[in-house]
Amino acid sequence: MYTEEEEAFAAEVRAFVRENCPETVREKVIGAMRITSDERRAWHRALHARGWAAPHWPAEYGGTGWSAVQTYIFAETLSEEGAPDLGSFGLKMLGPTLMRYGSDEQKARYLPRILSGEDYWCQGFSEPGAGSDLASLKTHAEFDGTHWVVNGQKMWTTMAHEANMMFALVRTDPSAPKPQMGISMLLIDLATPGIDIRPILLLNGERTTNEVFFDNVRVPAENLVGEPHKGWTYSRVVLGNERLSIARIGLNRRQLAKLKRIADADGLLDAPLFRARVVAAEIELTALEAMAVGMLERARAGLAPGIEANMLKIKGSELQQTLAQLLAEALGRRAAPYGADAIDPERPWAAALFKSHFDTRVVTIYGGSNEIQRNIIAKTLGLGAAR
Template identity: 40%
Template sequence: MNWDDTPEQAAFREEVRAFVRDRFPPSYGPDTEAEQSLEPEDVLGYTWPADRSGPDPVRREGARAWAAALAERGWIAPHWPVEYGGAGLSPMEEFILLEELMRARVPTVNGIGAFLLGPTLLVHGTREQKAEHLPPIARGERTWAQGFSEPGAGSDLAALRTRAVRDGDGYVIDGQKVWTSLGQYADWLFVLVRTDPDAEPRHRGITFLLVDAATPGVTVQPIVDLRGDTPFCEVFFEGVRVPESCRVGEENRGWYVAMTALGFERAGIGATIKYEQALNDLVAYVRSPEGRARTRTDRGASFRREIARRHTEIRVLANLARYTVSRQAAGAEPGFEASVNQLFGAELHQRLARTGAKAFGRSGALWERAGAPLNGTFTHMRRDAVAATFLGGAAEIQRNVIATRGLRLPRS
């Protein structure tokens, strides 16, 4: 299969590169002390939802100026229809745009709202829901977080216990969500709730609701991870009233809406570019005079073979992402192929982190960035990688999806 750009795609790629050169705010530089966000489309030194509302006025204004520049072109949500603030780009043009933003190491904007909720509303939302929620996302004015996982019901999403009880023309929600990525910065949440506790099988009693984070009864508490950072939070719902107009899809059929959202979550190119850049940085460093002095001297042929394997695996991941987007270009929604992408990428993340640790030997244990090889990038990557095989769906769940939906194997 030929993945080379067509002349039109090559011209669009150059257009994106020129746009970044001309419009990215020079004052909005990366925070070299910040931890890497765990979201696939975020780049080192930037967490756009936090930057746009943070205490630093320079970063805050830079984040908002960058969002405004992207919004002018419809490039916050490039694949959406123009009527909702998108640019109407083809799936491949969107792929090229995201690829070039990642290669330029500048942040994307409104990731969860633009890449998960928005496409889901375009498939399942009412005309009124699209008109209310999509334009603010496309302008960078409203951020979203995903409220799916719960204590005791993370990978087994059908076991969720957060309840929503009918009350007049709406619902009253009680329960708890956990590991909600960047939820402390979100204006709105999209959540799964149980509306039929007696449904069998369990996933048939789940409903998909949109919740304003400012609604009385919503409490958000950041969670500190093993790096000392707070990339996610837990959210408590106590008597939270939500109107019926905030339900997406039918009552008790929210599982199928959620599967659409998760398909879009697992289909991105962002991780591929980050791994490619990390490996290239590692190779350049070990070849440099400083690198030759500070990395292990017994690497030899075995280490070179390991670097070659990582390079090959990154190209495989890139082709998986391109295959997924080619299906979208043909009119198909992301399917089990997106789970292959997610699983392979998560395990590659861990292998790449271990490769870096081997290169640096004892220096790979240096946590403080100042004075550490490559600014401690691979030390921090190794900590990040601990969660890779259960973020966005545990490896076991991904294998089940691949087996049952892809290979058509029996469930038992």
């Protein structure tokens, strides 16, 4: 699939990961166990020092200038080796949006801080009653001459408790003829008075998401991205990049390799029906990879993400669920989430895979549910809403 030069590049990346990312951290990632914020940030610093924190960015903003294929190989190799994901909000979502729509001052201030990891961002889009139907958001901001004064609530805000900055959509023109026309995008410092971040705890007591309340929060005028009331346009770039990230092709490749190892060791690949399901998953993944490289080429040419991003989100998220299901089936009772007798001493990581199976149930919902994505594709193609 790759040239000798590309294979050599992959080897260089692999060596860098093994030298600079502790084996204990990589084992956690591969075993679907949670890593700490400090571990993730240490890896970010290592990548930044090497100049590899944002290979998909243009060279003028600190990117590598790599080809789309190199960028893809880099991401795939990191995933295969178990390197921690740096998160999507700053590097993959906000950064490209500011490059396209941000002011010179915003680019000069925020892009270097995103690149270095000095700022850690969260996304303030979803609200109670405004998740996949984002145009119905209620959080609003009024301009008082020097500041935008924000009031309202955001919901399911991933990692807000660790972030210091948020990019948020707010309603700035409630009289707009269409809901999408009255929305703006703001950059909000989470240390600003009036912000209250409250945890949403999972059943196992872990915290990844939050609800965020705004009570007369004053955001400087210069923190408006682009023009007022044009936030919906800017959000399409954000969401297009998010949907490419949700596809998690590198993760799917790593999960497929793990599935093959387990199934082969247990003789499951000799069972025709199970083998056929594994082969079908690999065919889907190969098609996803080809589409992802095409999207990277479009992005490098300065084009906004099209419906390919929606397609990648649908198929990539569904494939995550398929592979997690196959892994759970292959491990059987060894993947059971509870009980000391369920822990396989030879595979102590097996029980974590069932948690991963539970976690993947949500990937077809966040980032815009797959039902909504299908409707967007249908409307774009002039087919009306999907039935």
